[in-house]
Amino acid sequence: MATGQQIVADLRREHQPVLVEPLLDLLKLEPGQVVLDGTVGLGGHAAVFAPRIMPGGRYIGLDLDEELLAEARQRLSGLVGHGLDLFKANYAEYPEVLAALGLQRVDVLFLDLGVNSAQLADPARGFSFESEGPLDMRYDRTQADKALDLVNAASEDQMADLFYEFGQEPLSRKIARRICQVRHSGRITTTRVLASAVESAYAAAGKGPSRRSPATRVFQALRIAVNHELENLQRFLDLAPTHLAPGGKLAVISFHSLEDGIVKRWLRGQDDMEEITRRPVVADPAERHSNPRSRSAKLRVARRMEV
Numbered sequence: 001m002a003t004g005q006q007i008v009a010d011l012r013r014e015h016q017p018v019l020v021e022p023l024l025d026l027l028k029l030e031p032g033q034v035v036l037d038g039t040v041g042l043g044g045h046a047a048v049f050a051p052r053i054m055p056g057g058r059y060i061g062l063d064l065d066e067e068l069l070a071e072a073r074q075r076l077s078g079l080v081g082h083g084l085d086l087f088k089a090n091y092a093e094y095p096e097v098l099a100a101l102g103l104q105r106v107d108v109l110f111l112d113l114g115v116n117s118a119q120l121a122d123p124a125r126g127f128s129f130e131s132e133g134p135l136d137m138r139y140d141r142t143q144a145d146k147a148l149d150l151v152n153a154a155s156e157d158q159m160a161d162l163f164y165e166f167g168q169e170p171l172s173r174k175i176a177r178r179i180c181q182v183r184h185s186g187r188i189t190t191t192r193v194l195a196s197a198v199e200s201a202y203a204a205a206g207k208g209p210s211r212r213s214p215a216t217r218v219f220q221a222l223r224i225a226v227n228h229e230l231e232n233l234q235r236f237l238d239l240a241p242t243h244l245a246p247g248g249k250l251a252v253i254s255f256h257s258l259e260d261g262i263v264k265r266w267l268r269g270q271d272d273m274e275e276i277t278r279r280p281v282v283a284d285p286a287e288r289h290s291n292p293r294s295r296s297a298k299l300r301v302a303r304r305m306e307v
């Protein structure tokens with residue numbers, strides 16, 4: 001039988017970057033360009049994009065997850081130090097990395113948001129309600145606060161608001177109440193205990209099983225809150241016009257309507273950015289079939305107008 005470690009290793013091997021072809025069509029990468037990939041992960045996009053900007057280009061990959069970065073360094077070993085550099089950094093703080101490299105402007109700013117399939121597959125990271133693990137959910141394992149700190153410290157109202165706002169969870173109040181009841185008998189520290197509390201709130205409300213586990217939305221909400229995902233995205237976008245060269249492009253792949261809504265609203269408010277994807281680009285049927293993660297992916301690309 002496959003061990004947990006083997007399963008994680010297989011999933012890492014299987015990791016496929018999403019929407020690669022549409023990105024190549026829209027970005028039209030050229031030798032000599034500078035690309036900032038704020039979510040380099042296992043380097044799936046980087047492996048395709050970086051060779052296209054060589055010779056003469058610079059590919060700067062950031063991620064908060066040291067483990068993934070170490071694996072990306074191995075996978076991209078032929079490119080590391082030859083135009084490609086990887087750093088542990090928050091993408092919302094990318095100007096500091098650019099400054100340290102003596103760069104002011106980039107030709108492409110790219111984000112592929114959300115959780116990596118390797119992080120999801122590793123029970124020790126606590127991102128998935130399907131396997132038992134510590135309630136962690138941090139991308140950056142040096143960060144102090146984990147999901148369990150939030151779940152055990154928040155008031156019932158705070159939790160209900162969080163599940164509603166970041167999970168669009170219709171039973172947010174009932175779930176928050178149930179979690180508080182479970183907390184009376186001790187701290188909630190694992191994924192399955194939390195998922196069972198959510199499931200029992202659904203059962204008590206007379207809601208039968210649906211295609212998606214009710215824990216999906218609660219886990220999404222906690223992950224967003226623990227990692228400050230929406231604030232980071234907003235900060236990254238607000239910095240973009242200052243750091244994109246004229247004619248440079250911003251590309252963001254989002255995985256739920258909260259993220260896509262932020263990108264869409266931000267683009268509408270920009271006078272010097274022109275969206276070149278009139279509607280968000282989604283995966284074609286072949287990609288949806290071969291890579292389930294692509295099914296909820298939405299890509300928007302915008303160009304900074306020449307002055």
Ligand SMILES: C[S@@+](CC[C@H](N)C(=O)[O-])C[C@H]1O[C@@H](n2cnc3c(N)ncnc32)[C@H](O)[C@@H]1O
Nearest residue numbers: 017039041042043044045063064090091112139
């Ligand atoms: C969907 S994965 C990216 C996959 C990557 N494009 C590839 O092809 O391998 C998203 C990555 O973003 C990272 N991440 C999330 N928030 C971040 C942040 N604020 N700054 C830097 N990296 C972040 C996660 O650790 C994760 O590895």
